[in-house]
Amino acid sequence: MDLVQMQKSLQDYTKSLFLEGILDSQFLQLQQLQDESNPDFVSQVVTLFFQDSDRILNDLSLSLDQQVVDFKKVDPHVHQLKGSSSSIGAQRVKNACVVFRSFCEQQNVEACHRCLQQVKQEYYLVKNRLETLFKLEQQIVASGGMIPAVELGF
């Protein structure tokens, strides 16, 4: 694939993430903060998000597997994940967290288990998509090209 094709692929791929609601405008905000002096800013933030989320999801699994679920422990974790996913524009993860929190409030253990599965699903999805996105970017940079700015016409 030549450079122009790769750049077009990246643009189309990125657009699809927005169209599917996997990413929202906050991700664009992060991209705006990236420049020649900070060329890896987005991937750095996203990597922090992955590390942080892995930890939180692990803690959540442990908390929900207890004989007696302590919602005072569960809710802050979900709140944290909601916050960080919102900060990077991972819209579907954030929305799943919102639902999760409402069931925490109701102290509904079974529903919370389902919510955790939903959150995990959305998280693995965005993780997978973003990793692909970064790979595409790396290929372009490795070929001596520039990452095109995302133009959202919709």
Next chain:
Amino acid sequence: MAVGEVMRMEIPAGGELPVTTPELHVLAVDDSIVDRKVIERLLRISSCKVTTVESGTRALQYLGLDGGKGASNLKDLKVNLIVTDYSMPGLTGYDLLKKIKESSAFREVPVVIMSSENILPRIEECLKEGAEEFLLKPVKLADVKRIKQLILRNEAEECKTLSHSNKRKLQEDCDTSSSSSSSSSSHDDSSVKDTPSSKRMKSESENLSSLF
């Protein structure tokens, strides 16, 4: 230099402010590592110097408000703005705000609260306690730019107030020394002086009221 003061430049008698904006030093407090990274970048890209800490307790330690021994080295600490998350384990952003406003060293430093939750009583409570602004997360570049303009404008007005009150004192000194001049010229002088000084008094009182 007093805490919270921006580097002062000589302000010419014409009252024109220098073109170069001073670099603000911002203390950012957030328990989320992701949010700390983002707010730090938002502030740096807005030409601010940034210190990030992960909790209200750390913030108090940094400011020397924790009753520890740190206070003695802090007379040169300049913080122009404190930005803090609301929901943090231990000390919340609100608790931190209160402690800052209770301190003599930092009560003049503007504090901005960030929160992912748009809860009106929370917002009111923070503003009542003296928060400069309440930002809804996720924070955007436009929010940071707006805050920066606000802070710079407040600091500039403070500069003007000081420079005008210095000017007025000088003119008063001159008036008393030239009281022997002819009545017509002094009348003319005073009528010319009256308009600008009444404007100044009005703007000074406005400035003072904006500080409280």
